[in-house]
């Protein structure tokens with residue numbers, strides 16, 4: 001008696017059965033992609049495709065329309081379209097947009113240099129504003145050497161630096177401040193005339209600074225002198241000795257002179 005039971009397929013048969021439809025499936029022919037159609041410009045005529053021979057060098061691979069387009073951005077810029085926008089619309093202008101003319105570089109350097117100079121001037125002016133406006137004067141106390149360094153008469157070597165004259169006579173050394181007692185000008189020593197002469201209003205002083213002509217009201221003042229530990233002459237212009245009308249002269253006071 002034949003059994004109606006069909007034999008149970010083995011696992012291999014099942015795998016083979018699963019594969020069978022795939023192997024037996026008819027091959028679907030590949031769909032050929034449609035040739036890319038050039039997109040017509042909105043509102044314009046479609047671009048004309050131009051065949052370029054394979055042997056053409058890269059530099060010459062420019063379609064006739066490209067040459068025309070290369071000139072277009074310049075016209076667009078002339079119409080007011082920014083250069084960057086014109087370059088985006090037509091890539092052939094990229095080279096023109098990125099290159100910088102030497103004139104532009106020079107102009108940019110000049111602008112930067114001008115700005116740097118401007119801000120440097122402002123910085124210096126600001127610093128100067130906060131600095132004290134003090135007049136740098138030489139110290140009023142200074143040394144002028146040894147008494148033996150001076151010979152008889154008037155020595156003018158310290159006139160420029162300290163505005164004084166050193167006078168040495170037979171018995172003393174003293175220092176005259178080179179300030180006219182009229183209005184404060186600096187008189188000149190006239191060795192040929194043995195006198196000081198003020199160039200402002202003509203006051204005249206003898207070799208010891210005593211006035212004898214012109215509007216000067218009194219002799220020129222004398223500065224304090226002393227000797228330091230090395231026996232050098234120390235002058236102190238902060239302390240002066242005067243000889244004024246109606247008052248006792250201070251020229252013989254201690255410190256007004258040094259014994260010669």
Ligand code: FES
Nearest residue numbers: 180182183198201
């Ligand atoms: S300032 Fe010297 S004479 Fe007037």
